[in-house]
Amino acid sequence: MSAHTEQYLVGLQLAGRRVVIVGGGPVAQRRVGRLLAAGALVEVIAPHVTPAVEGMAAARELIWTPRRYAEGDLDGAWYVLACTDDPQVNAAVGAEAERRRVFCVRADDGAAGTAATPATGVFDGLTIGVLARGAHRRSAAVRTALVEALQAGVVDDVADAVQPGVALVGGGPGDPELITVRGRRLLARADVVVADRLGPRDLIDELGQHVEVIDASKIPYGRAMAQQRINELLVERARAGKFVVRLKGGDPFVYGRGFEELIACTQAGVPVTVVPGITSAFAAPAVAGVPVSHRGVAHEIVVVSGHVAPGDPRSLVDWAALGRMRGTVVLMMAVERIAPIAAALIEYGRPADTPVAVIQDGTTRIQRSLRATLATVAAQVRQHEISPPAIIVVGPVAGLSPHG
Numbered sequence: 480m481s482a483h484t485e486q487y488l489v490g491l492q493l494a495g496r497r498v499v500i501v502g503g504g505p506v507a508q509r510r511v512g513r514l515l516a517a518g519a520l521v522e523v524i525a526p527h528v529t530p531a532v533e534g535m536a537a538a539r540e541l542i543w544t545p546r547r548y549a550e551g552d553l554d555g556a557w558y559v560l561a562c563t564d565d566p567q568v569n570a571a572v573g574a575e576a577e578r579r580r581v582f583c584v585r586a587d588d589g590a591a592g593t594a595a596t597p598a599t600g601v602f603d604g605l606t607i608g609v610l611a612r613g614a615h616r617r618s619a620a621v622r623t624a625l626v627e628a629l630q631a632g633v634v635d636d637v638a639d640a641v642q643p644g645v646a647l648v649g650g651g652p653g654d655p656e657l658i659t660v661r662g663r664r665l666l667a668r669a670d671v672v673v674a675d676r677l678g679p680r681d682l683i684d685e686l687g688q689h690v691e692v693i694d695a696s697k698i699p700y701g702r703a704m705a706q707q708r709i710n711e712l713l714v715e716r717a718r719a720g721k722f723v724v725r726l727k728g729g730d731p732f733v734y735g736r737g738f739e740e741l742i743a744c745t746q747a748g749v750p751v752t753v754v755p756g757i758t759s760a761f762a763a764p765a766v767a768g769v770p771v772s773h774r775g776v777a778h779e780i781v782v783v784s785g786h787v788a789p790g791d792p793r794s795l796v797d798w799a800a801l802g803r804m805r806g807t808v809v810l811m812m813a814v815e816r817i818a819p820i821a822a823a824l825i826e827y828g829r830p831a832d833t834p835v836a837v838i839q840d841g842t843t844r845i846q847r848s849l850r851a852t853l854a855t856v857a858a859q860v861r862q863h864e865i866s867p868p869a870i871i872v873v874g875p876v877a878g879l880s881p882h883g
């Protein structure tokens with residue numbers, strides 16, 4: 480295959496078909512995932528393989544034959560990859576493949592093989608392959624740009640119309656880059672978006688003019704009634720034939736009332752998809768330099784709602800148990816009640832000098848944070864005028880620093 484000859488791009492149906500990979504290093508490892516996703520019966524022939532390939536063999540996802548390549552190994556193969564670091568072995572594999580008229584990729588010398596692996600990307604049922612006559616950096620860059628353009632809705636993908644229904648999408652903590660790929664893709668397909676005050680508000684600006692955007696935080700009525708109205712809206716719009724994205728901050732099921740919306744849609748016979756999101760409970764501390772767990776420091780993490788104060792008859796939280804534990808307590812919705820919460824934790828046994836970190840508007844442009852102790856946090860929150868949304872992390876992890 481000359482470097483100047485145009486290559487012929489093709490999609491192989493490999494399901495149930497034998498594919499032989501000679502070599503078990505990082506190149507082989509990179510190829511295995513997509514071959515397995517295509518349903519190929521993969522055999523890796525190599526004396527040594529990477530731990531990941533070994534793990535796949537242990538899980539019976541592929542067969543690993545732990546020895547060097549030998550003539551005859553390609554018997555019955557539909558497709559072959561020669562990925563050893565020995566050009567002579569790769570050449571021998573290529574020669575056997577040629578004799579058997581089986582296409583063979585040569586990892587060491589693309590032009591010497593009879594097939595080439597395109598830079599590949601997958602998006603919503605599309606598989607994109609880019610070949611650039613061996614210019615791997617170029618093909619990878621173009622592939623990535625195409626996938627990103629599809630994800631962002633910049634390239635119009637005239638896929639089949641989306642079925643009416645509701646997607647409960649976790650939008651992540653606020654930074655528009657922290658939504659999942661699936662969440663972003665469904666958002667780009669929405670007819671109606673019902674959005675919250677929290678979450679990636681910037682993404683709303685990118686929606687087309689035809690998209691109806693309903694600001695759920697502006698729906699009048701009291702708290703419970705507003706939720707009922709949101710549920711009704713989701714059902715009404717979906718029944719009117721629309722694809723509705725319910726865009727929520729963080730993860731839909733972490734204090735997000737997402738399950739109430741799921742129940743309402745399910746009971747109304749409306750199809751619902753749930754797209755998990757990155758919860759602010761973990762993301763906000765992370766971007767402020769606070770790990771919610773750390774080896775040898777915290778073996779338990781409890782995420783707690785501070786919506787009602789300790790001692791309130793409506794509270795379902797066992798504050799005494801939280802006072803006894805040594806690990807990490809992540810408080811959400813706790814800014815207003817931090818004084819009674821800190822007092823309760825101390826009363827039930829946590830030392831008053833337990834480190835505390837407070838992160839307001841985590842991952843957004845206006846993020847700010849402070850460090851305190853259980854004894855000082857209420858005063859610090861007042862003094863620095865911390866306002867919701869904020870995450871309050873209590874425990875030794877809040878005292879860690881990368882500088883030791």
Ligand SMILES: C[S@@+](CC[C@H](N)C(=O)[O-])C[C@H]1O[C@@H](n2cnc3c(N)ncnc32)[C@H](O)[C@@H]1O
Nearest residue numbers: 729730733735758759811812840841868869870
């Ligand atoms: C009703 S809960 C929703 C939580 C959301 N479902 C999640 O998983 O992040 C609202 C609380 O989440 C926290 N929160 C949400 N976004 C935040 C952010 N960007 N920074 C800090 N805290 C945030 C605050 O504690 C806020 O009071």
